[in-house]
Amino acid sequence: MSGKPLQSITGRTNEHIKNAVRLRENAAQRRERSCLFLEGARLVADAAASSIAIRELFITESAMAKYAELLHKAVNSAETVFVIAEHVADALSDTKSTQGVFGICIQRLVKPLDWCANAGYLALENVRDPGNTGTLLRTAEAFGLRGVIHSGCGDVYSPKVLRAGMGAQFRLPIWHTDNLPSLLREAAENGVSTFAAVQDTDAEDVSGAFSGSAMVAIGNEGSGLTAQTIAACQKRVTIPMAGRAESLNAAAAGAIFCRELVRQPGN
Amino acid sequence: MSGKPLQSITGRTNEHIKNAVRLRENAAQRRERSCLFLEGARLVADAAASSIAIRELFITESAMAKYAELLHKAVNSAETVFVIAEHVADALSDTKSTQGVFGICIQRLVKPLDWCANAGYLALENVRDPGNTGTLLRTAEAFGLRGVIHSGCGDVYSPKVLRAGMGAQFRLPIWHTDNLPSLLREAAENGVSTFAAVQDTDAEDVSGAFSGSAMVAIGNEGSGLTAQTIAACQKRVTIPMAGRAESLNAAAAGAIFCRELVRQPGN
Numbered sequence: 001m002s003g004k005p006l007q008s009i010t011g012r013t014n015e016h017i018k019n020a021v022r023l024r025e026n027a028a029q030r031r032e033r034s035c036l037f038l039e040g041a042r043l044v045a046d047a048a049a050s051s052i053a054i055r056e057l058f059i060t061e062s063a064m065a066k067y068a069e070l071l072h073k074a075v076n077s078a079e080t081v082f083v084i085a086e087h088v089a090d091a092l093s094d095t096k097s098t099q100g101v102f103g104i105c106i107q108r109l110v111k112p113l114d115w116c117a118n119a120g121y122l123a124l125e126n127v128r129d130p131g132n133t134g135t136l137l138r139t140a141e142a143f144g145l146r147g148v149i150h151s152g153c154g155d156v157y158s159p160k161v162l163r164a165g166m167g168a169q170f171r172l173p174i175w176h177t178d179n180l181p182s183l184l185r186e187a188a189e190n191g192v193s194t195f196a197a198v199q200d201t202d203a204e205d206v207s208g209a210f211s212g213s214a215m216v217a218i219g220n221e222g223s224g225l226t227a228q229t230i231a232a233c234q235k236r237v238t239i240p241m242a243g244r245a246e247s248l249n250a251a252a253a254g255a256i257f258c259r260e261l262v263r264q265p266g267n
Numbered sequence: 268m269s270g271k272p273l274q275s276i277t278g279r280t281n282e283h284i285k286n287a288v289r290l291r292e293n294a295a296q297r298r299e300r301s302c303l304f305l306e307g308a309r310l311v312a313d314a315a316a317s318s319i320a321i322r323e324l325f326i327t328e329s330a331m332a333k334y335a336e337l338l339h340k341a342v343n344s345a346e347t348v349f350v351i352a353e354h355v356a357d358a359l360s361d362t363k364s365t366q367g368v369f370g371i372c373i374q375r376l377v378k379p380l381d382w383c384a385n386a387g388y389l390a391l392e393n394v395r396d397p398g399n400t401g402t403l404l405r406t407a408e409a410f411g412l413r414g415v416i417h418s419g420c421g422d423v424y425s426p427k428v429l430r431a432g433m434g435a436q437f438r439l440p441i442w443h444t445d446n447l448p449s450l451l452r453e454a455a456e457n458g459v460s461t462f463a464a465v466q467d468t469d470a471e472d473v474s475g476a477f478s479g480s481a482m483v484a485i486g487n488e489g490s491g492l493t494a495q496t497i498a499a500c501q502k503r504v505t506i507p508m509a510g511r512a513e514s515l516n517a518a519a520a521g522a523i524f525c526r527e528l529v530r531q532p533g534n
Contacts, residue, residue, distance in 0.1 A: 131398065139519045144509025166516075207530070242411025242529055249433075252406045252522035255515070259523055262509055263474070 004075070009058070009084045012091040016056060016082060020092055020104055027155035030107070036157050036169075038103040039094055041067040046167030048074035053106040057081045060089050060100030067101060074103065094159045107157065113175045113183075115190035119146035120261030121215035125180050125229055126152040127250055128221060134164020135251040136218070137172060143258040147173035149215075151180040180217065181232035187215050188234055196225050196233035197257060203236035206260050216257045221250050271342070276325070276351045279358040283323060283349060287359055287371055294422035297374070303424050303436075305370040306361055308334040313434030315341035320373040324348045327356050327367035334368060341370065361426045374424065380442045380450075382457035386413035387528030388482035392447050392496055393419040394517055396488060401431020402518035403485070404439060410525040414440030416482075418447040447484065448499035454482050455501055463492050463500035464524060470503035473527050483524045488517050 009017060022029050023037040030036060035055065038044050041063065047054060048071075057078035059071070064083065075081055084092070089100040122140050127133050133153050140148050150156055156176075162169055177183045184194045192213040195204075210216075217233060219225030230236065239256055241248065276284060289296050290304040297303060302322070305311050308330065314321060315338075324345035326338070331350065342348055351359070356367040389407050394400050400420050407415050417423055423443075429436055444450045451461045459480040462471075477483075484500060486492030497503065506523055508515065 135516055135519060139515060142508050142510045142515040142519075171511075239526065241409050243409045244438075248406060248409040248522070249402055249518075252402060252409075252518060255519035255522045256526055259506065 004081055006081050006083050009082045009088055012088055014088075017058075017084075017088060017092060020056070020058065020102060023104060024092070024094060024159055027158060030155065030157055034107040036105050036107055036162070037159060038105060038162065039092070039098070039101070039159055040163065041070050041099050041101040043162060043167055044074050044101050044103040045070045047103060047105050047170055048077050050167065050170035052108055052170050054078040054103050055080070055106065056104040058084050058089075058092060058102040060084055060086055062086075063100035067099070071101065078103070108170065110173050110175065113147070113149070115187060115192050115213065116146055117191070117213055119213045120210070120258070121146050121149065121187070121192065121213075122254065122258065122261075123149040123180060123184065123215055123217040124151070124153050125217060125225055126220040126223075127218065128154070129250070130154070130158060130160035131164045132221065132250045134161040134166070134168075136254040137161070137165040137168040137174065139251070139255045139258050141168040141172040143262045145172070145258060145261060147175060149175045149177055149180070149183060151177050181228045184215070184217065184229065184232040193235070194233040195235050195237040196230040197253065198224065198230065198236045198238055200236060200238060201240075203238035206237050206239050206256060209235075209237050210261055214261055216261060218250060218254055218257065271345075271348055273348050273350050276349045276355055279355055281355075284325075284351075284355060284359060287323070287325065287369065290371060291359070291361060291426055294425060297422065297424055301374045303372050303374055303429070304426060305372060305429065306359070306365070306368070306426055307430065308337050308366050308368040310429060310434055311341050311368050311370040312337045314370060314372050314437055315344050317434065317437035319375055319437050321345040321370050322347070322373065323371040325351045325356075325359060325369040327351055327353055329353075330367035334366070338368065345370070375437065377440050377442065380414070380416070382454060382459050382480065383413055384458070384480055386480045387477070387525070388413050388416065388454070388459065388480075389521065389525065389528075390416040390447060390451065390482055390484040391418070391420050392484060392492055393487040393490075394485065395421070396517070397421070397425060397427035398431045399488065399517045401428040401433070401435075403521045404428070404432040404435040404441065406518070406522045406525050408435040408439040410529045412439070412525060412528060414442060416442045416444055416447070416450060418444050448495045451482070451484065451496065451499040460502070461500040462502050462504040463497040464520065465491065465497065465503045465505055467503060467505060470505035473504050473506050473523060476502075476504050477528055481528055483528060485517060485521055485524065
């Protein structure tokens with residue numbers, strides 16, 4: 001598959017494996033070392049395609065054959081490639097049936113948050129389900145939003161969020177804040193209209209609500225946005241529904257907000 | 268909690284438990300006996316609130332205390348209530364950490380598919396991820412669609428789809444077909460405009476695409492709609508995206524189609 005010398009790992013107690021498991025399990029480790037743990041052929045290939053530096057690539061012999069084409073760039077660009085035994089792959093895996101492809105990559109540097117003209121931003125507050133967070137990042141990227149801010153959503157680089165994000169984390173600007181209300185006020189001072197997504201029938205209809213630069217804040221699946229965040233936004237916005245309003249999930253609502261953000265007249 | 272006599276189950280080999288596990292595991296069993304297996308306090312409460320007949324309710328003592336208010340109606344309306352031991356709850360559960368609340372309910376009868384004026388329909392073809400299928404049902408209900416047709420999506424009453432559907436299966440009309448192209452042609456003959464959701468840039472923009480009664484067909488997560496289904500639709504419709512089109516997942520795209528279906532001028 002490549003001219004690179006391959007190293008073999010046959011035991012789960014190998015230091016590289018133990019290190020990879022630590023990165024998989026532990027958000028503090030990921031932050032401290034600016035590294036991410038990736039699982040899955042598609043995700044590893046996506047990282048390579050996005051010019052993310054892959055430090056270590058772990059792959060079973062069968063996966064090497066099966067995903068040869070998809071992983072061509074990843075194998076060639078990885079600093080070290082380890083061929084691992086099937087039972088080692090099971091130890092590395094976070095899923096029930098693994099593809100046998102894993103990577104440790106360097107976390108890319110994201111430019112500081114800036115306020116662009118005619119740009120859409122999403123702000124996520126206390127979104128708890130990793131699938132929802134990942135899908136929202138994926139959707140924000142699909143619609144070409146400027147970026148996503150998150151607060152209280154856990155680590156957006158965890159294996160589960162990476163899986164649901166389908167590699168959006170490699171390409172989309174993502175910023176973290178501990179103080180979302182303050183960031184929303186700063187956005188407003190810089191010409192970005194700020195909106196709190198709510199389920200109140202007296203809030204503004206999302207259709208045509210946005211013009212110029214705008215940011216929509218989406219809250220927790222069960223309890224919505226905090227009162228402080230709603231108060232920090234200039235306006236409240238809602239998706240009018242004929243049926244049961246409580247039935248729309250965060251990722252579904254987010255898709256509609258993302259689309260309206262980029263469909264705005266000024267964009 | 269109620270005046271109903273409660274029965275105790277302390278062993279996993281109890282016939283009622285074995286029967287419940289069979290219903291959880293086996294779609295054929297569910298169909299044959301027109302019964303569903305429910306897990307979770309919210310879902311069981313939703314069934315009772317939707318006047319679904321609960322044959323058997325299984326609940327741990329701690330769940331009985333914790334969810335007393337939420338489950339009041341379910342406990343009172345269930346034909347039999349079994350108080351189960353914690354290890355029996357683990358055996359019944361499909362999840363890692365169970366709430367300890369389970370039910371067996373009668374599958375409600377859905378009226379035959381009809382073609383209404385000014386109504387929105389969703390047709391799902393080969394949607395494979397239970398989370399996507401459930402979220403699409405939930406979203407269709409949230410927007411007040413007339414109903415959802417499914418073909419090749421597996422059992423939409425499986426525990427996973429029920430969980431993601433948040434009880435939409437108790438309220439939303441859902442129909443199954445083995446021949447979606449034929450159903451789409453029948454819909455068109457009855458005045459329903461039929462649309463194939465595709466990612467082609469030359470397809471019609473979803474904004475304002477729908478008027479009167481309309482049906483949107485959404486396909487498999489990886490491969491989209493089959494050629495036969497696309498050919499059977501009157502038009503092709505797409506969601507224009509600035510970013511990476513392949514990044515929008517089925518549930519996110521579905522939310523946008525559902526909203527446009529009910530936002531149509533004729534509705």
